Amino acid sequence: MYWLPCGKYTCPQKNYKTLSSLSKQFNFNLIQLKKPIKVNGPAFFIEGVGIDLIKGLKNINMTYMTDYQLLWPKYWNKIDYCIFPNKLFSQKINKQDDPKSLHYGSTKYDLRFDLDKIKNKYGLAKKNALFLYPKSEDRRRINIDEILNTLRKQGYKVFIKTRGKDPINPKRHPESPVIHDGGWFPHPSIDLLYACDLMINFDSTAVKEAAILKTPVINYHVKPENRGFYGRLNFLLNEKFVFHANKDSLEKIIKRVELINFSDHFSSLIKTKFFDRQVVCEKILSKVCAE
Numbered sequence: 001m002y003w004l005p006c007g008k009y010t011c012p013q014k015n016y017k018t019l020s021s022l023s024k025q026f027n028f029n030l031i032q033l034k035k036p037i038k039v040n041g042p043a044f045f046i047e048g049v050g051i052d053l054i055k056g057l058k059n060i061n062m063t064y065m066t067d068y069q070l071l072w073p074k075y076w077n078k079i080d081y082c083i084f085p086n087k088l089f090s091q092k093i094n095k096q097d098d099p100k101s102l103h104y105g106s107t108k109y110d111l112r113f114d115l116d117k118i119k120n121k122y123g124l125a126k127k128n129a130l131f132l133y134p135k136s137e138d139r140r141r142i143n144i145d146e147i148l149n150t151l152r153k154q155g156y157k158v159f160i161k162t163r164g165k166d167p168i169n170p171k172r173h174p175e176s177p178v179i180h181d182g183g184w185f186p187h188p189s190i191d192l193l194y195a196c197d198l199m200i201n202f203d204s205t206a207v208k209e210a211a212i213l214k215t216p217v218i219n220y221h222v223k224p225e226n227r228g229f230y231g232r233l234n235f236l237l238n239e240k241f242v243f244h245a246n247k248d249s250l251e252k253i254i255k256r257v258e259l260i261n262f263s264d265h266f267s268s269l270i271k272t273k274f275f276d277r278q279v280v281c282e283k284i285l286s287k288v289c290a291e
Contacts, residue, residue, distance in 0.1 A: 002033040004050055009164030009181070018184055042288045048075025058291065060284075062107065066205045066232040069093060076100070083284065085208070088235055088273055104283040105275030109212050111186055112278075118195045122177070122188075125157035130192045130215075131176070133162040134202035138222040147200065147220075148176065150250045159196065161189050198257055203228035207236055212274055214266040216257050220245045235273065240265045 001023070003012040012019055016030075023030050036053045043056025047064050048071060061075055061082040068082075069092050076082070082095070083102050090096040090103065118124070129151050134142065151158050158176040162168050170178040179188050189206070193199060194213045201207055203223040210217045219242055225231060236242060241262055243253045270276065 001028055002031050002037075002050060002054060004033050004053075006049075015184065022185055045075070045079070047071045048078070051075050051078050058288065060288070063089070065208065066092075069232055081287075086274055092232070102284075102287065103275075104287075105277060105280035106212075107280050107284070108187075109190070109209070109277040110280040111190070113186075113191070113194050115195060118191045122159065122192060122195070123157075124195055127154075127156045128192075128196040129156040129158050129198050129200060130189070130196040131158050131160045131200045132189075132202060132204050132206055133160055133166065133168060134220075134222060135166050138202055141222045142202070142220050147250060148173065151200070151254075154251065154254050156197070159192050161192065198254075201229070203230060205229055205233055207242065208233055208274075211236065211239070211241065211266070211269055212277055214262065216241045216243065216260075216262060218243045218245055218250070218253055218257070239269060241269070 001019075003019070005011055005013040019030055033050055033053050036055070038055045039057075041056060042058040042060055043054045045051050045054075045059065045061050047067055048061055051059060051061075058080045059078060061079045063082065063084055068084075068089075072082075072093050072095070076095075079100060081100050081102050082090075083104050083106075084090040084095075085103070085106050087096045087103050090098070090101045095101050131148065131151070134144070148158055152175065160168075160173055160176045160178045162178065162180055164181045167180060168178060172178075179192070181188070190209065190213070193206075193209055193215050196215060199206070199210050199215050199217045201210070201217050201219045203219065203221060205228060207217050207219065207229050219229060221230065221244065223230065230237065240260075243257060245253065247253075
């Protein structure tokens with residue numbers, strides 16, 4: 001794996017110990033990219049990062065969440081293929097019929113989860129909620145303590161997840177575990193989203209991940225219409241697994257969530273708007289090996 005320092009909270013240099021541990025676990029080399037190189041095989045990129053420094057036999061881009069909706073012009077003419085979750089995602093940039101577009105899914109979710117291991121690792125309770133802490137600029141628009149207290153009164157253990165670039169002091173919420181970005185594979189938010197009963201969202205595009213991992217979402221609309229969930233994943237706004245907090249009290253919404261069996265809905269949603277997450281890597285490798 002070739003890497004470049006970027007200065008962000010996700011910078012490989014800042015997280016080198018974690019990467020080094022993963023390289024030993026999964027038997028791959030870590031190489032800092034310092035000059036242009038050619039590789040005798042396919043080269044994979046995340047949102048085009050490093051594409052001006054590496055030339056593979058095939059240059060294959062992998063999209064990250066909805067970032068591609070802004071970044072794609074920077075790398076499109078330099079790649080052979082771009083992997084999208086589904087045609088609904090490539091339609092956002094009018095590339096649904098482009099021969100470069102491969103609608104295979106996302107490798108991020110091609111995992112085999114061990115639910116018992118996750119429960120033991122994080123100390124899950126009988127009922128659990130993942131609370132995606134809002135960005136600092138959105139916090140004034142909602143009463144965070146009121147939401148957390150309501151969840152606890154309904155019997156939920158609340159796991160607060162925030163990002164390295166939006167840190168919070170754990171002492172601010174002593175009754176809930178506060179989790180920043182830790183291990184990158186699997187990511188703690190993916191583990192918890194898979195294991196929790198519901199997710200509290202504040203217009204984050206993580207609603208996509210909730211759909212893939214079959215977790216109902218209660219969303220608080222706090223961002224402008226052209227940003228976040230409403231702006232980038234608007235084709236999910238009216239799906240059955242999404243509950244809009246402004247339409248009823250949180251207590252009533254939670255009770256409705258608990259009464260609904262979402263199995264058939266998620267199965268249909270994954271077929272029509274997403275992908276089978278357990279065959280993504282297989283599809284990509286089959287394509288690469290065939291050329």
